Amino acid sequence: MNEPLLTVSGLTVRYGGVVALDDVSLRVPKGAIVGLIGPNGAGKTTMVDALTGFARYTGEVRFAGTRLDGLPAHRRAARGLARTFQSAGIFDDLTVEENILIGERSAARRFSTLRAIFGGRTEKPRAQTRRIIDLLDLGGSLEVPAGELSEGHRKLVSVAQALAGGPQLVLFDEPAAGLDSTESAWLGRQLRAVSESGVTILLVDHDMELVTSVCDELVVLDFGKVIAAGPPRQVLDDPGVVAAYLGSVTTAGDA
Ligand SMILES: Nc1ncnc2c1ncn2[C@@H]1O[C@H](COP(=O)(O)OP(=O)(O)OP(=O)(O)O)[C@@H](O)[C@H]1O
Ligand SMILES: [Mg+2]
Structure with a gap:
């Protein structure tokens, strides 16, 4: 496997008395799709929040060779670390x-872009963004x-x-929630295409079909700790x- 793009060592997040992540270490190889899975409340979103500068943590995060610890969210984003939110x-x-256009802009330019949009002035997405729009089949709903x-x-x-x-690395927090199984399989193929274009992915999702078909490696969290990591099967x-x-999500049809 390639050298790690992201290396997390001993990461701990506490919310008051709750230890949401407890001494977590993991690596995301450059170019890989790594799935981060686990039951509700295991700490997956907290991991995305910590990595992108939305939650305070102790421990060490190295990204593309440098430490991110102490950097605010916009500086992490500027280094090529992007995320989605569980609630879209x-x-x-x-x-x-317009929403996609905002994502195209750096944090510094985002405010002026928003002002322009609300002022009725529209800009057009770049060619690279057009390709993403086509890939995700959003052209008809722009x-x-x-x-x-x-x-x-x-x-x-x-x-x-x-x-x-x-971005160099995108952290997706349950992108398939709300999709049916056909749409989710389709999303999986698009994520592989995104990966093949050179973007590294950390994928949080409860859809086992999606994570096993798309991910090179899985990391499993339970009560804030890594309980397993390696090839999906x-x-x-x-x-x-x-x-x-798995006991908690196995359906009758799987039994
Ligand atoms: N802002 C917060 N304040 C206090 N506790 C929090 C906060 N955010 C998360 N927690 C707690 O931290 C733990 C981990 O939550 P987290 O949202 O990271 O889980 P998750 O794995 O993303 O779950 P889900 O699959 O339901 O999205 C839970 O016990 C949760 O209640
Ligand atoms: Mg979550």
């Missing part, structure tokens, strides 16, 4: 195109206000928004993982 995190009153879309469709807009900034056969997690 897009502007409902703006169109799909003029639609994001608030009118289904939850799954809004998630796709947030995926496009994160990719529009040209090996990890999902791990009795500790089955006990902690």
Whole structure:
């Protein structure tokens, strides 16, 4: 496997008395898709928050050879670290195109872009952003206000928004939530295409079909600790993982 783009060592996050992440270490190889899975409340979103500068932590985070610890969210983003939010995190009153355009801009230019949009002045996405729009099949809904879309469709807009900034690493927090199984499989193929274009991905999702088909490696969190890591099939056969997690999501059809 390639050299790590992201190396996390001994990362701990506390919310008052709750230890949301407890001494977590993991690596994301350059060019890989790594899945971060685990039951509800395991600490997956907290990991995304900590890495992107939205949650305070102790421990060490190295990205592309340098330490990020102490840097605020916008400086981490400027270094090529992008994320999506579990709740989509897009502007409902703006169109799909406007939302994606905001993602194209650095934090410094985002405010002036928003002002221009609200002032009725529109800019057009760059060619690279057009490719992302086409890849995610959003071309037909560019003029639609994001608030009118289904939850799954809004998630796709947030995926496009994160990719529009040209990041090195994207952390996706449940991008398939709200998609049906056909749409989720389709999203998986698009994420592989994104990966093949040179973007490294950390994928948080509960959709086992998606993570096993798309990810090169899985890391499993349970109660804030890593309980398994490795190739998807090996990890999902791990009795500790089955006990902690899969038992709770196995459907009658899988039994
Ligand atoms: N802002 C916060 N303040 C206090 N506790 C929090 C906060 N955010 C998360 N927690 C707690 O930290 C733990 C980890 O939560 P987190 O949201 O990271 O889990 P998750 O793995 O993303 O779960 P899900 O699959 O439901 O999204 C939980 O016990 C949660 O209640
Ligand atoms: Mg979460």
